[in-house]
Amino acid sequence: MDPRVREHAAVLVDWSARIEAGDDVVLSVGPDAHELAVAVAEKLGERGATLLATYGSGELTRAYQRASGEDFDEPDHELALYEAADVYLRIGGGRNTSATADVPGETRQAYRSAHQAVREARFDTRWVSTVHPTRSLAQQANMAYEEYRDFAYDAILRDWEALADEMAKLKARLDAGSEVRLVGPGTDLTMSIEERSAVNSAASVAYDSHNLPSGEVFTAPYATEGEVTFDVPMTIQDQPVRDVTLRFEDGEVVDSDAEQGAAVIADVLDTDEGARRLGELGIGMNRGIDRFTDSILFDEKMGDTVHLALGRAYDSCLPDGETGNESAVHVDMITDVSEGSRLEIDGDVVQRNGTFQWEDGFDG
Amino acid sequence: MDPRVREHAAVLVDWSARIEAGDDVVLSVGPDAHELAVAVAEKLGERGATLLATYGSGELTRAYQRASGEDFDEPDHELALYEAADVYLRIGGGRNTSATADVPGETRQAYRSAHQAVREARFDTRWVSTVHPTRSLAQQANMAYEEYRDFAYDAILRDWEALADEMAKLKARLDAGSEVRLVGPGTDLTMSIEERSAVNSAASVAYDSHNLPSGEVFTAPYATEGEVTFDVPMTIQDQPVRDVTLRFEDGEVVDSDAEQGAAVIADVLDTDEGARRLGELGIGMNRGIDRFTDSILFDEKMGDTVHLALGRAYDSCLPDGETGNESAVHVDMITDVSEGSRLEIDGDVVQRNGTFQWEDGFDG
Incomplete structure (x- = not known):
């Protein structure tokens, strides 16, 4: 593992989210963010926090949203999760930054409305959003993968x-x-x-x-x-x-x-x-x-x-x-x-x- | 997408879990089970269920468990999630069936104990466990990948x-x-x-x-x-x-x-x-x-x-x-x-x- 992945995890857990023993943490993992998620899991274990990992996949969301049309129930179980959570860490990083491009605007809006309470509960935690440098993000930046990783870690691993x-x-x-x-x-x-x-x-x-x-x-x-x-x-x-x-x-x-x-x-x-x-x-x-x-x-x-x-x-x-x-x-x-x-x-x-x-x- | 993936999803959602509109569903997705998870998400959308996807990664669990040692808190947020859920669908399928091989037995046992209430809440839902046929499962079976997929779908897509x-x-x-x-x-x-x-x-x-x-x-x-x-x-x-x-x-x-x-x-x-x-x-x-x-x-x-x-x-x-x-x-x-x-x-x-x-x- 590139040592910068573990440094990124340490910054996220210690500097950004101020994780302490007993914190109940939800970690959202993008489909290509596995490596950073592993490093974060390790750090959460060291700090004595609990960990529930969710799967933040645009392709899953797209499939679900398009099949549902504009008719979404409020997800009571997801709300219960975030209401009981102390921290929400989101690690973006998929394989295609346009994964949800063909979801109609009305569908997105209906989904957003049904998830309003979930989103508010998430904002009531000590939430932090970051990304794992992936090939799809490199592509969006018109950069080579290694070049993009250098770029991203220069931005993330500051004093x-x-x-x-x-x-x-x-x-x-x-x-x-x-x-x-x-x-x-x-x-x-x-x-x-x-x-x-x-x-x-x-x-x-x-x-x-x-x-x-x-x-x-x-x-x-x-x-x-x-x-x-x-x-x-x-x-x-x-x-x-x-x-x-x-x-x-x-x-x-x-x-x-x-x-x-x-x-x-x-x-x-x-x-x-x-x-x-x-x-x-x-x-x-x-x-x-x-x-x-x-x-x-x-x-x-x-x-x-x-x-x-x-x-x-x-x-x-x-x-x-x-x-x-x-x-x-x-x-x-x-x-x-x-x-x-x-x-x-x-x-x-x-x-x-x-x-x-x-x-x-x-x-x- | 191999049409058998969508058939597998339909069997899981309709025959196995008897999903109905309004069901609050937790879908655990193995790191290599993405394709089936997408098909299941689509089916859940069609049925009018809600969906929270969790990330079922042995490598995350290993990193977390080894870093924690034998000292685990009960995850209150995860318990709240399953207590509010109607259905738990687990799709196994990682990249290495031995992903947690070097976690000491005492650590596994301590983790299991801290997750006892979560496990019981999960068993109180309409839970179903399946696997997406992955290369690592093919390897465990001493089979080629295509051969293993045929094997798995013959077992899963029954009358x-x-x-x-x-x-x-x-x-x-x-x-x-x-x-x-x-x-x-x-x-x-x-x-x-x-x-x-x-x-x-x-x-x-x-x-x-x-x-x-x-x-x-x-x-x-x-x-x-x-x-x-x-x-x-x-x-x-x-x-x-x-x-x-x-x-x-x-x-x-x-x-x-x-x-x-x-x-x-x-x-x-x-x-x-x-x-x-x-x-x-x-x-x-x-x-x-x-x-x-x-x-x-x-x-x-x-x-x-x-x-x-x-x-x-x-x-x-x-x-x-x-x-x-x-x-x-x-x-x-x-x-x-x-x-x-x-x-x-x-x-x-x-x-x-x-x-x-x-x-x-x-x-x-």
Whole structure:
């Protein structure tokens, strides 16, 4: 076994999920994620946690969903499982990232509705989502398998404690600030962040962070004004999307366009009222990620990028009792800020061309 | 997909487990059983059942067990899952039938103890165990992969309704009888079956039968006297065993020997008091099984064979409220009855050289 597989397992179990003796753990294993699952099982045994492994197969889900049509019962046994669980660890990694491509949207939606309570119970655990680097993910990234493994482990096996300290600096600035302005090629956008708290997403439940890798600081902006261009190509709802531009007035998108995938963006915007407003401003700070791989888990964490999401805001960014932007969708889009860009908080340039105020080489 | 995979799924879901709309189903998927699992998921969707897939990997279990040592907590979340489930379907099929070979016995035992309540909750569902024919099972059977698939589907894709009717004849004779005598090369054994009911094990929960394939009639004998030779080679506790002979007096084994594996048999006999008495007499009636493959799921169901188990008796064979032979073990051993053999019930020859009284060619 590549020693990095065991290191990945150790980060997941100890840093991310903070597993302790007696924790009841559900481990979801993708069909090609066996090797990491074995390493995680070993680590769970060492820590004295219990283990129930579930099989996270897109092909099973597809077969089940298509055969069911739009008629799904709520799975009471699955709900009982997660209500009694302390931790949910999801290891993605299949043999085909398009395994569920031909499931009709109405069917997906009906399945999602029947599993709403299960999903909420899962979010009430100390949940963490990661991926095992598989050949299908390498293919999606246009990379060779060995090359992709190097890429993935560079992103995952960070000094998370040090990165958390680094990200704390940005969080402090955002928490103290009122207005963010993002300027770059095709972009000049202002957002209010008054009364909102940023999340230091350091790939650990101890930081309200549930992805491994992570490495971003995000908050929930509102009252957005201006224009933004997302120059990082990505896949949204199984469709390729490129160079999206959005224009905001009074917090809402009033105009949108795209070099490719304009119809998908229009669809997203039409989902509901909240889909026309921003739910997230995220600033990528994981410098272990050095390229885009068409996977949101990695892309949005990349250093020198900023992402914005249309749709639902995360509760962890909101004052107690306040509901932020609500929507059935949360669609992230990314812009490269490595050149000709700056991020201001209350008029103070905090990041220029990807370099932060407190870093060597910052050119204020 | 080989059409037999979908046929297997249909037999499992409809005949064996009697799945109905609203059933909450747990499907355990072996690491190499993906294809059958997909077909079962499809069938469950058609029937309107819910589905939670678990990952039944020996390698995960081994890693977890070895890392834990002998210290296991009870998995409360897994217990909650099975207590809320209606059906448990287990599809065996890994990449190595010896995946857990180096787990110490004490560790296995400690794990088993911690999972006792889970196991009981599982047995309280409409559970069925089957296997997907994998390369590792073909290897265990000393067969080519394609050859093994033909073998397995011949055993599994029976006319179960017709076989159940056939087996009902033997069940009626056993239920009405008081004493069974088995005679053959190296064998002359009598057993009492007074007050015991036979199970018509027709591979369906509707028949108290939980294996697919099945195809045997079994009961719980006692007061065994005489000698028996088991001439079918098999693997017991990971050890090869051949030509075991047992001599019974007053229902208990008083002497044992074997061409190979005598020490394993002695170990079994020393487990506890019940391990020296019979817990099961089973008569194989599945003529789709035409050879021994070193897998008890198939071997004990083969036509022209009789098997006896040392240890625990099944409750379904006992009068209400009566406890049969109790033991921590249940070890099946098989004898070929195709030549020079007869099975008598109360002095009446019911089977001779594998042919039953009611069949063409029976030579009373």
